[in-house]
Amino acid sequence: MISLRIEHIDNNVILYSPPDFNLEHTFMCGQCFRWDKSDDGTFCGIAHGKVLKISSSDDKIIFHNCSLEDYYNIWGNYFDMNRDYSEIKTNLSSDPVMKKATDTGYGIRILKQDLWETTISFIISASNNIPRIKKIIASLCELYGDKLDENTYSFPTYQQLQGITVEDLSPIRAGFRAKYIVDAVNKANSREVNFNLLAQLDTDSARKELLKISGIGDKVADCILLFALGRTEVFPVDVWINNTMCKLYPDRCLSLSDVRAVGPEIFGRHCGIAQQYLFYYARENGGNI
DNA sequence: AGCCAGGGTCTGC
DNA sequence: GCAGACCATGGC
Numbered sequence: 001m002i003s004l005r006i007e008h009i010d011n012n013v014i015l016y017s018p019p020d021f022n023l024e025h026t027f028m029c030g031q032c033f034r035w036d037k038s039d040d041g042t043f044c045g046i047a048h049g050k051v052l053k054i055s056s057s058d059d060k061i062i063f064h065n066c067s068l069e070d071y072y073n074i075w076g077n078y079f080d081m082n083r084d085y086s087e088i089k090t091n092l093s094s095d096p097v098m099k100k101a102t103d104t105g106y107g108i109r110i111l112k113q114d115l116w117e118t119t120i121s122f123i124i125s126a127s128n129n130i131p132r133i134k135k136i137i138a139s140l141c142e143l144y145g146d147k148l149d150e151n152t153y154s155f156p157t158y159q160q161l162q163g164i165t166v167e168d169l170s171p172i173r174a175g176f177r178a179k180y181i182v183d184a185v186n187k188a189n190s191r192e193v194n195f196n197l198l199a200q201l202d203t204d205s206a207r208k209e210l211l212k213i214s215g216i217g218d219k220v221a222d223c224i225l226l227f228a229l230g231r232t233e234v235f236p237v238d239v240w241i242n243n244t245m246c247k248l249y250p251d252r253c254l255s256l257s258d259v260r261a262v263g264p265e266i267f268g269r270h271c272g273i274a275q276q277y278l279f280y281y282a283r284e285n286g287g288n289i
Numbered sequence: 290a291g292c293c294a295g296g297g298t299c300t301g302c
Numbered sequence: 303g304c305a306g307a308c309c310a311t312g313g314c
Contacts, residue, residue: 030295122295129294132312175310180297217297238295255304279295 004081013063013071020085022107023056029108029280031227033121033134048074048114049154080109088270097248097289098274105280110273111227116188116195117155118228122220123180139172158188180215187213203231232272235263241275244282244289
């Protein structure tokens with residue numbers, strides 16, 4: 001358990017010198033799509049139906065306009081505050097490349113995001129780029145979510161999306177992914193895939209359930225397991241991770257299935273977290289590892 | 290103009 | 303099991 005000094009001042013929750021927590025690293029490592037940086041450096045985002053403004057200065061992280069109740073009930077869990085990342089980084093740093101990667105993205109935290117939102121978000125991520133993924137998700141929220149604030153909408157539940165068609169989704173410009181969204185909505189509402197029970201399943205069973213949905217393959221399923229259910233033992237392999245791993249371990253990574261198998265072998269029980277350090281590091285360096 | 294983006298599906302061997 | 307075409311869309 002992490003000991004952390006927390007205060008509530010002027011309706012702001014302040015974390016003093018939180019170890020291993022950097023907003024830039026956490027929001028820019030490709031795990032989330034609903035956080036935006038303002039000109040003043042603060043981040044504004046929506047999660048679990050709540051809006052949050054969060055910033056950092058010196059050695060503080062400041063949750064603006066936030067009650068202690070919301071911190072303890074929502075945000076502390078969302079930012080995975082009970083996990084000791086120092087220990088994980090130390091273990092990973094025996095690998096020289098991972099040492100560099102963890103030094104670069106030292107403040108990454110694996111967010112515990114909403115399961116349904118993460119499912120749809122990573123269906124949309126297929127063969128897509130991050131700015132456009134964000135744009136499509138934002139317009140889906142504006143079209144079907146609840147208005148929380150000016151220009152701020154919740155992510156629509158599958159109940160709210162019940163009965164939608166591909167044509168209904170045409171304004172969000174999701175392209176070939178629209179039919180996959182519709183399939184996910186249908187299977188969630190019919191309980192063919194029970195999103196209320198998924199978190200209670202072991203990782204392999206949960207993956208098998210997710211794979212029932214058209215548009216979810218191994219990579220998307222792994223992202224959902226990691227970014228919503230906190231299954232840090234999975235190792236999502238996208239283009240960036242594949243290229244990086246093939247450069248780092250050419251003899252062991254001959255095919256995509258090799259890379260998927262090698263991740264856990266090399267990085268161990270929390271290879272999903274290692275994957276995030278690698279992803280951030282690779283992109284920071286434009287793929288030149 | 291052509292390539293690529295946090296892939297998946299479908300087809301053909 | 304595995305390669306290749308194809309899938310919409312937008313930015314460069």
